[in-house]
Amino acid sequence: MRSVILSAGKSCFTVCPGCYNHFGRTVVDTPRVLGFAAGLCDRFGLDKITVGGGDPLSRPDIIPLLTGLHGLGLRIHLDTVGTAFLGSARIRFMGSGVAERVPPGEVAAVADLVGIPLDGSTDAVQQRFRRHVTVSSQLAVLSLLDGVGARVCVNTVVHAGNLADVVGIARLLEGHPCIKEWQLFQFMPIGPLGHRNRERYRIGGDDFRRAADLALARAPEEVTVTAKSAGGRKHRYLLIDSAGLVWAPEQSRTPSWQNEDANDRRDVVGVLTDPDILDRVARLEDVGQRVPA
C-alpha cells in the first residue's frame, strides 16, 4: 500500500515556509491511533509506518505511541527536527509553549530509523528552509544519536536555495556512525505553505538529478543515498493528521509531475474513527494502483 505518514504532533520546533503539510488542530488519543494502525496492518498488510511532523517529539505521550506501534509489529521511521532530544524545546509553529525533553535512547529503542533534517551546511542556507534550526543544533542531535546507537537517515529537501550546497552537506555527514542513509527529496510545491511559497523553492527534474548524482559521488562510503523526485512520490502517501483526519495530496492521474500537481488541495478520506474508514482507504488505494508507477 501507500506509505503511511502519521503526524504525531500538532506543532513544530521550526517554521518551514516550504512545508508540505496540512496541520490538525488537536491530538487524537493514542488508543484510537493504534486501533486504526492495527486495522491497516490486518486489512492491507501494512508493515512500516512513518511518524512525522507536526514534530512527533512535541506530542507528550510520544514514547507510549511509538511503543504501541512497535507492539503491532510495525517498523517505525520517526522524522523529527530533533530539538527536544537536546532539552526542553520551544514550540515555534502551530502552537506555543515548551515541550519536555525526550530521551533519545527511548526513541532509538523502538524506532528502526530516525530521520533528521539537514538542509544546508551553513545557518544561512539551512534557515532558508527551516527557520530557527542551526547547523550546530543538528550536529549536536546527530552526536546524541551516535551515543545511543540509533540508526539515522539524514533528510534533505533539495530546493532552489540549497542546490549549490550539496557537497557542503555531504561533508557534514562524515564522522557520525549513526548515519546509515541520506535521503534527498525534490521540493514539492504542495500544502498551504509549500504552494504559496513555491517560486522561492521550486527546482526542475534535471537540477534534482544533478544534485542527487553529486550527493552519490560525495557522500561517505558507508551512507546509502536515496533520491526521491517529486514525480516519483505521486500517489505514494497516505497521511493522518494529529487530529485523526486521513488524507492524501490531490494529484493528477498521470505518473509524471504536472503543473496541476502544484496545489494546496487535498483529498480527505475520512476520520480514523469512521466505521468505514478502511473501505475508504481501499478505494483510494484502487485509484493509486491505476496510476502507472
Ligand code: SF4
Ligand atoms: S516541513 Fe516538517 S518540520 Fe517543517 S513545519 Fe512542516 S511539518 Fe514541521
